[in-house]
Amino acid sequence: MLAIGIDIGGMSMKLGLVNEKGEVKDTFTVVTNSGDPYEVTIKNLVHGIKELVSRNKLYPDDINGIGIGVPGAVNANTGVVDSAVNLGWYEVPLRDLIQEATGIQVRLTNDANAAALGEAKFGCKGKYQNVVMLTLGTGVGGGVIIDGKLFEGNQGKGTELGHSTLIMDGEPCNCGRKGCVEAYASATALMRQTKEEMKKNKDSLMWKLCEGDINKVNGKVPFDACKAGDPSGIKVIDNYVKYLGETILNYNNIFRPQAFVLSGGVAKQGDYLVNKLKEYCDKFYWGYKNTPVPDLVIASLGYESGIIGAASLYL
Amino acid sequence: MLAIGIDIGGMSMKLGLVNEKGEVKDTFTVVTNSGDPYEVTIKNLVHGIKELVSRNKLYPDDINGIGIGVPGAVNANTGVVDSAVNLGWYEVPLRDLIQEATGIQVRLTNDANAAALGEAKFGCKGKYQNVVMLTLGTGVGGGVIIDGKLFEGNQGKGTELGHSTLIMDGEPCNCGRKGCVEAYASATALMRQTKEEMKKNKDSLMWKLCEGDINKVNGKVPFDACKAGDPSGIKVIDNYVKYLGETILNYNNIFRPQAFVLSGGVAKQGDYLVNKLKEYCDKFYWGYKNTPVPDLVIASLGYESGIIGAASLYL
Numbered sequence: 001m002l003a004i005g006i007d008i009g010g011m012s013m014k015l016g017l018v019n020e021k022g023e024v025k026d027t028f029t030v031v032t033n034s035g036d037p038y039e040v041t042i043k044n045l046v047h048g049i050k051e052l053v054s055r056n057k058l059y060p061d062d063i064n065g066i067g068i069g070v071p072g073a074v075n076a077n078t079g080v081v082d083s084a085v086n087l088g089w090y091e092v093p094l095r096d097l098i099q100e101a102t103g104i105q106v107r108l109t110n111d112a113n114a115a116a117l118g119e120a121k122f123g124c125k126g127k128y129q130n131v132v133m134l135t136l137g138t139g140v141g142g143g144v145i146i147d148g149k150l151f152e153g154n155q156g157k158g159t160e161l162g163h164s165t166l167i168m169d170g171e172p173c174n175c176g177r178k179g180c181v182e183a184y185a186s187a188t189a190l191m192r193q194t195k196e197e198m199k200k201n202k203d204s205l206m207w208k209l210c211e212g213d214i215n216k217v218n219g220k221v222p223f224d225a226c227k228a229g230d231p232s233g234i235k236v237i238d239n240y241v242k243y244l245g246e247t248i249l250n251y252n253n254i255f256r257p258q259a260f261v262l263s264g265g266v267a268k269q270g271d272y273l274v275n276k277l278k279e280y281c282d283k284f285y286w287g288y289k290n291t292p293v294p295d296l297v298i299a300s301l302g303y304e305s306g307i308i309g310a311a312s313l314y315l
Numbered sequence: 316m317l318a319i320g321i322d323i324g325g326m327s328m329k330l331g332l333v334n335e336k337g338e339v340k341d342t343f344t345v346v347t348n349s350g351d352p353y354e355v356t357i358k359n360l361v362h363g364i365k366e367l368v369s370r371n372k373l374y375p376d377d378i379n380g381i382g383i384g385v386p387g388a389v390n391a392n393t394g395v396v397d398s399a400v401n402l403g404w405y406e407v408p409l410r411d412l413i414q415e416a417t418g419i420q421v422r423l424t425n426d427a428n429a430a431a432l433g434e435a436k437f438g439c440k441g442k443y444q445n446v447v448m449l450t451l452g453t454g455v456g457g458g459v460i461i462d463g464k465l466f467e468g469n470q471g472k473g474t475e476l477g478h479s480t481l482i483m484d485g486e487p488c489n490c491g492r493k494g495c496v497e498a499y500a501s502a503t504a505l506m507r508q509t510k511e512e513m514k515k516n517k518d519s520l521m522w523k524l525c526e527g528d529i530n531k532v533n534g535k536v537p538f539d540a541c542k543a544g545d546p547s548g549i550k551v552i553d554n555y556v557k558y559l560g561e562t563i564l565n566y567n568n569i570f571r572p573q574a575f576v577l578s579g580g581v582a583k584q585g586d587y588l589v590n591k592l593k594e595y596c597d598k599f600y601w602g603y604k605n606t607p608v609p610d611l612v613i614a615s616l617g618y619e620s621g622i623i624g625a626a627s628l629y630l
Contacts, residue, residue, distance in 0.1 A: 153445070163568040167484075168558075286491060
């Protein structure tokens with residue numbers, strides 16, 4: 001079985017031919033220019049799909065379907081990209097345009113959803129049927145797998161797991177509310193928390209780690225300081241672990257998944273982060289003694305996760 | 316099509332014969348004595364089921380199944396009641412015991428889940444396939460219907476919608492964490508908030524409404540004071556609406572249901588509460604302009620909702 005997965009980004013669109021084992025057999029990259037009208041970008045995309053099919057000596061009928069992960073708001077029912085700000089796309093009927101041009105069926109989803117499906121199916125090697133994925137990057141993305149299937153909410157607009165309050169009336173969030181998970185547990189939030197602590201403590205090792213320039217702070221700085229025993233670094237990371245741990249506890253009570261999968265920049269901390277989270281969460285898991293405790297794991301599909309995840313819609 | 320629904324409570328167990336329209340055709344009540352061992356209670360329950368079948372001139376084969384709503388933690392996979400504190404039940408294999416004694420298949424779920432399913436199927440007359448129900452009583456119960464089916468989480472232990480943080484590190488919650496939805500949006504929390512405000516303001520109308528006795532405060536007092544224009548009452552209700560509104564906004568971003576259904580003591584405020592919630596939430600719904608806004612409605616099944624909801628597992 002073969003499917004095509006497409007990972008749409010602001011700079012490029014990555015296409016991949018993926019088999020039923022989640023192996024990427026061939027890839028094709030379409031460069032996107034932010035100024036291009038969507039018609040041009042889609043024409044290039046269709047060319048890429050046809051190239052991928054023909055150079056592998058395949059016919060459209062050999063492809064089970066084309067899954068597309070979109071960085072924005074998608075209506076899963078109508079196949080319309082409602083808005084993808086980074087692409088300048090608004091109300092683009094992407095599914096129908098690609099289907100008509102290629103003769104292959106197409107399904108769209110939000111990129112975080114696609115990643116969650118790919119990790120559940122292939123990253124975790126089918127070990128889990130119920131997964132919550134949290135992507136800790138510029139924002140906090142969420143994806144939920146229920147009984148092995150992607151759960152997207154009505155019209156595909158649910159699982160915005162970064163936009164539930166952790167602290168009502170807290171830090172302002174991009175969504176217009178205050179105190180959302182994204183405002184505390186994203187890499188952006190971690191950097192803000194690091195800078196705030198650095199301003200309070202001029203002796204912190206974190207100043208040295210960014211060569212005295214606070215603008216050089218990234219998500220790694222507080223972790224490195226914490227590992228080196230710097231009190232300010234420890235404080236920042238302990239707080240961050242609490243924010244993320246409370247988020248995991250919340251979604252555990254809501255979805256009770258078998259596993260949480262963490263991805264994005266902050267997840268590069270791997271076992272160091274996972275162990276701290278386990279230590280925090282183990283104190284607060286709730287339910288009678290037989291209630292299952294979820295596994296906490298780091299996403300494993302790497303740079304091709306977007307392609308594999310999108311293709312998973314048809315695998 | 317006929318099913319039996321059983322609503323288990325601390326004082327009594329209500330059994331009902333329900334048809335495919337959600338109509339309760341006959342009922343039978345089994346009184347429970349809290350001191351009884353579970354074997355006795357279950358024997359009485361089996362007697363009730365057999366009575367309901369025989370006096371309606373039916374055979375076990377005429378019953379599609381027996382759905383049971385349990386006030387506690389249920390393992391939906393194994394059919395075991397892990398814990399139902401009010402009944403003193405721990406690890407009771409209820410499903411198998413009833414199945415063996417009656418020859419009718421049995422399914423268990425948490426009582427809040429059962430209520431949600433009943434309201435989605437029959438209260439809302441099938442208008443919605445995706446529903447989040449919040450029960451605002453002593454605690455906050457949650458039930459979620461996805462694509463017309465009950466979503467329970469792994470082993471049936473999810474959708475504990477009262478136990479997600481609204482304000483991290485806030486009011487202590489019964490679950491051992493701090494700042495959960497239940498600690499702000501339950502009827503119990505509303506009464507606490509009312510008492511706190513009364514202690515601050517001895518001139519509040521709320522003192523009169525409870526005849527000068529703060530122990531007479533119930534969930535209706537602050538609503539009555541608010542309606543009468545009492546500044547303290549208005550303050551309590553405005554805050555409560557914010558707590559509940561933020562809860563709805565959170566679960567909207569997570570599940571994006573077509574409707575929220577409110578039940579429990581606080582929901583008796585009906586349209587007065589709904590209109591205030593709509594006013595609050597309308598300012599903060601998030602998503603591109605095409606993103607659906609959920610309906611907010613009050614549960615409509617009334618005192619038989621537990622029976623109808625449990626029977627819905629087989630209707």
